[in-house]
Amino acid sequence: xxxxxxxxxxxxxxxxxxxxxxFVEIEEIVRYSExxxxxxxxxxxxxxxxxxxxxxYCRQKNIPYKNIEAQGYYLVVVEAFCKYKxxxxxxxxxxxxxxLEKITPKKVIFAYELVNKEEKKLxxxxxxxxxxxNSKAEVCTLPPDILDKIKE
Amino acid sequence: xxxxxxxxxxxxxxxxxxxxxxFVEIEEIVRYSExxxxxxxxxxxxxxxxxxxxxxYCRQKNIPYKNIEAQGYYLVVVEAFCKYKxxxxxxxxxxxxxxLEKITPKKVIFAYELVNKEEKKLxxxxxxxxxxxNSKAEVCTLPPDILDKIKE
Amino acid sequence: xxxxxxxxxxxxxxxxxxxxxxFVEIEEIVRYSExxxxxxxxxxxxxxxxxxxxxxYCRQKNIPYKNIEAQGYYLVVVEAFCKYKxxxxxxxxxxxxxxLEKITPKKVIFAYELVNKEEKKLxxxxxxxxxxxNSKAEVCTLPPDILDKIKE
Amino acid sequence: xxxxxxxxxxxxxxxxxxxxxxFVEIEEIVRYSExxxxxxxxxxxxxxxxxxxxxxYCRQKNIPYKNIEAQGYYLVVVEAFCKYKxxxxxxxxxxxxxxLEKITPKKVIFAYELVNKEEKKLxxxxxxxxxxxNSKAEVCTLPPDILDKIKE
Numbered sequence: 001x002x003x004x005x006x007x008x009x010x011x012x013x014x015x016x017x018x019x020x021x022x023f024v025e026i027e028e029i030v031r032y033s034e035x036x037x038x039x040x041x042x043x044x045x046x047x048x049x050x051x052x053x054x055x056x057y058c059r060q061k062n063i064p065y066k067n068i069e070a071q072g073y074y075l076v077v078v079e080a081f082c083k084y085k086x087x088x089x090x091x092x093x094x095x096x097x098x099x100l101e102k103i104t105p106k107k108v109i110f111a112y113e114l115v116n117k118e119e120k121k122l123x124x125x126x127x128x129x130x131x132x133x134n135s136k137a138e139v140c141t142l143p144p145d146i147l148d149k150i151k152e
Numbered sequence: 153x154x155x156x157x158x159x160x161x162x163x164x165x166x167x168x169x170x171x172x173x174x175f176v177e178i179e180e181i182v183r184y185s186e187x188x189x190x191x192x193x194x195x196x197x198x199x200x201x202x203x204x205x206x207x208x209y210c211r212q213k214n215i216p217y218k219n220i221e222a223q224g225y226y227l228v229v230v231e232a233f234c235k236y237k238x239x240x241x242x243x244x245x246x247x248x249x250x251x252l253e254k255i256t257p258k259k260v261i262f263a264y265e266l267v268n269k270e271e272k273k274l275x276x277x278x279x280x281x282x283x284x285x286n287s288k289a290e291v292c293t294l295p296p297d298i299l300d301k302i303k304e
Numbered sequence: 305x306x307x308x309x310x311x312x313x314x315x316x317x318x319x320x321x322x323x324x325x326x327f328v329e330i331e332e333i334v335r336y337s338e339x340x341x342x343x344x345x346x347x348x349x350x351x352x353x354x355x356x357x358x359x360x361y362c363r364q365k366n367i368p369y370k371n372i373e374a375q376g377y378y379l380v381v382v383e384a385f386c387k388y389k390x391x392x393x394x395x396x397x398x399x400x401x402x403x404l405e406k407i408t409p410k411k412v413i414f415a416y417e418l419v420n421k422e423e424k425k426l427x428x429x430x431x432x433x434x435x436x437x438n439s440k441a442e443v444c445t446l447p448p449d450i451l452d453k454i455k456e
Numbered sequence: 457x458x459x460x461x462x463x464x465x466x467x468x469x470x471x472x473x474x475x476x477x478x479f480v481e482i483e484e485i486v487r488y489s490e491x492x493x494x495x496x497x498x499x500x501x502x503x504x505x506x507x508x509x510x511x512x513y514c515r516q517k518n519i520p521y522k523n524i525e526a527q528g529y530y531l532v533v534v535e536a537f538c539k540y541k542x543x544x545x546x547x548x549x550x551x552x553x554x555x556l557e558k559i560t561p562k563k564v565i566f567a568y569e570l571v572n573k574e575e576k577k578l579x580x581x582x583x584x585x586x587x588x589x590n591s592k593a594e595v596c597t598l599p600p601d602i603l604d605k606i607k608e
Contacts, residue, residue, distance in 0.1 A: 051488050
């Protein structure tokens with residue numbers, strides 16, 4: 001199965017990132033409502049955490065995502081991936097790391113790592129691919145000022 | 153970027169599936185609480201729908217997932233992927249199709265397609281990879297009777 | 305404080321309703337993602353189920369809620385209450401019953417009962433109070449045609 | 457029906473509380489995934505926030521809720537109420553205030569207020585009533601050491 005190949009490529013890139021590229025971090029804590037009957041955080045929660053990471057990324061780059069939408073641009077998720085390494089339990093603190101993987105006027109890719117707060121062990125990693133649309137859901141391009149701030 | 157390659161491989165497999173492999177279907181409808189301020193279903197919801205699909209898959213194979221857990225086996229998600237093609241809106245009906253992609257005593261892969269109810273157009277596709285654990289979260293193998301039923 | 309009064313009215317009316325008033329029903333099933341580490345459906349899920357009930361209520365009255373919003377009217381929740389009697393478990397089927405408790409051009413009150421599918425035992429009951437707003441979030445009144453359909 | 461009475465007591469007590477009783481606070485921020493197509497936080501989210509408040513309340517009283525469960529006691533929600541005063545939007549900061557309304561070995565009532573971060577205006581208020589169960593979901597009583605810490 002070829003899928004493993006992509007995962008590998010993806011993982012390599014992540015590993016590379018850690019050496020050379022900057023990332024934004026935000027701390028979170030597992031909510032009771034995010035657990036399921038297995039006693040760990042549900043797989044869907046990670047995609048909400050990735051989104052919290054994106055929000056924080058944009059904020060730290062001085063272009064809050066709500067301002068991007070207020071200007072009529074939407075970063076619509078067209079692909080989402082998560083690899084789960086270790087479970088997260090209720091009330092456990094962890095850190096969301098966000099990397100800007102790629103940005104063009106038409107496409108943005110964010111990569112993510114979740115690490116636990118204490119030993120910084122990898123809990124999960126993933127990515128989301130976004131296209132840019134306007135408020136009518138038509139594909140468009142990010143204006144240079146927004147694009148530049150995101151990649152600063 | 154190599155990730156696209158894997159996506160392509162994945163998509164090809166899906167396309168192949170449609171020609172030759174059986175799948176299980178279940179109809180769903182977008183809840184108001186599943187929309188976000190973009191006016192469409194939120195990206196995390198698709199992973200909940202995939203899970204509904206898995207539940208239905210196991211039920212139709214006469215091995216309800218709750219029975220699998222009752223016997224002490226857990227299909228833990230270790231990888232999840234979704235490709236979003238078209239948005240889904242509040243109150244829109246759609247169909248979740250579930251394919252058994254691969255099964256071994258240690259690993260199960262499900263693939264999914266979401267299609268709209270009317271024209272059967274592809275809305276999203278994805279997959280989840282699962283390992284098998286016991287109730288102590290230790291990796292183990294599925295007993296033959298469960299495995300056989302799932303792949304029937 | 306008047307809220308207590310409404311709670312009381314609500315309770316009496318519920319009791320009354322069961323004897324004489326019509327209600328709308330829809331069947332649901334507990335999703336894995338709706339459970340928490342207690343092994344039962346999380347308390348927030350009931351409010352999503354109440355909403356599914358409202359959607360179904362409006363549909364059965366031939367005024368789908370999406371059409372109400374399409375005409376520029378929003379039934380905004382200003383109060384929500386749930387009393388939990390029995391737990392619900394993963395994959396358990398249940399029925400959501402919706403009663404139109406009260407309707408004026410400015411306010412709508414829905415009451416709900418969740419009963420299990422087999423013995424129709426009461427699992428939970430509750431209500432939601434809604435005001436009417438336009439698309440600018442300004443308080444307004446429901447036009448007679450919508451109001452009449454809802455209370456048919 | 458006695459519920460109405462409790463609502464009334466609740467309301468009076470809330471008002472009283474503000475003047476004289478201590479509360480625990482925690483700051484939160486509205487996630488994108490918590491909004492719905494009305495462009496505001498969905499009504500169910502408030503119940504998740506109340507729960508975050510309870511977690512924080514117990515932590516600040518030096519009896520983390522996870523420790524309570526680890527000792528075999530569960531504070532099961534049997535009633536939940538929320539009154540929504542003002543909408544909350546994506547990325548908006550707010551404060552959850554938690555009051556211990558009542559505690560006996562068999563029952564705990566928490567009251568909540570959500571206020572916005574800047575002007576401390578009331579966004580929502582509510583309460584949850586909990587009974588105590590053991591790990592077999594049987595009703596039981598809180599041991600004195602846990603009870604005393606909670607009400608400290």
